[in-house]
Amino acid sequence: MKSKIYIAVLFALAATSACTITPAKELLLPTDKQATEETVHLYNHLLKQQQQGMMFGHQDDLAYGKGWIDEPGRSDVKEVCGDYPAVYGWELGHLELGNAYSLDSVYFDRIRDWILEAYERGGVNTISWHLRNPLTGGTAWDVSTPGVVASVLPGGEKHELYTQYLDHLADFLLSLKTDNGTYVPILFRPFHEHTGSWFWWGKDLCTPEEYKALWRFTQTYLRDTKNIHHLLYSYSTDRFKSQEKYLERYPGDDVIDLLGFDMYDRSPGYRDLLDKCAATVSRLAKEKGKIAAMTEAGGPIETDTEWWTVTILKTLKPYGLSYVLVWRNPTNKIWEAFAPYPGHPSEADFIQFYNDPETIFQQEATAAKLYN
Ligand code: BMA
Secondary structure (H helix, E strand, C coil), X not given: CCCEEEXXXXXXXXXXXXXXXXXXXXXXXXXXXXXXXXXHHHHHHHHHHCCCCEEEEXXXXXXXXXXXXXXXXXXXXXXXXXXXXXXXXXXXXXXXXXXXXXXXXXXXXXXXXXXXXXXXXXXXXXXXXXXXXXXXXXXXXXXXXXXXHHHHCCCCCCXXXXXXXXXXXXXXXXXXXXXXXXXXXXEEECCCCCCCCCCCCCCCCCCHHHHHHHHHHHHHHHHHHCCCCCEEEEEEECCCCCHHHHHCCCCCCCCCCEEEEEEECCCCCHHHHHHHHHHHHHHHHHHHCCEEEEEEEECCCCCCCCHHHHHHHHHHHHHCCCEEEECXXXXXXXXXXXXXXXXXXXXXXXXXHHHCCCEECHHHHHHCCCCC
């Protein structure tokens, strides 16, 4: 059973007419029962909207692209189809060190500006965190030592260091505030792709119980110790073989708001597997009353000129996912771009994808007023 709250909506009319009956608007609460009003609204809109269309998202969309870095108003996606994405992905790796810029050389002060810009336009922001390995001091990809997760849990030798990492994260999250003091709701997606073993929180590096405890400790710390109430918590595996594998390390319905999966198109059979994974995540999300999304994607768009309309759209259409987010367009390695830019071989296919009634970009998201 999902919890419900009943928010009374007072109309201006009520002030002038004593006998006006105030209609009640029923809203579902996310896992954080003290979530801010805007966060609750976003949660409810995303739950409903996923039946009507799929938002398009792009990592670092406003930060850089083909031939440009940090130029106001620019976006490779917009330059191709005339509209911004509806979902904006941001990465906070190295924030935990107290650094001024991320592992992808993006200044956190600018990320904050862009998060506010996207929010004020009516878009959705999601944050990933490739935080460094607290036990070895290496990167998030340092999988040389098992036991890192155990070391950051209460009682572990790196617990205090991990809470310092969380303090840096909390400071940043609490700085995501508009001029009138409204916190910007965030889909927070830490410890992703844990069904693989390329990050220190990956499956061969910790037990399911340790992984779940990492989530629970992190959420409790951010929510209860740091008083952060503008996050929706997003769980995202990599590709997986069965529902059991998908749920093996699932922290719990009381922790997670969004069920996601990441899947890059790098091997034959991708469409079939994508279909199976999307079907499973969509069904589970429906059963649990959660948001479903393809939280990270990327394909061979230089060569596969039907990737947008066929591989992604046709495959995902039946499943009512909230969004699909493709990874970044790194200026210094533009051949690795996962979204098109003007002149890109997949431009025409992307425009068709954009024009399909199923896809939702910024203008449509803005019209949906996701925060109220
Ligand atoms: C990976 C690559 C890296 C990047 C990391 C974090 O998929 O794009 O270059 O540093 O994500 O954004």
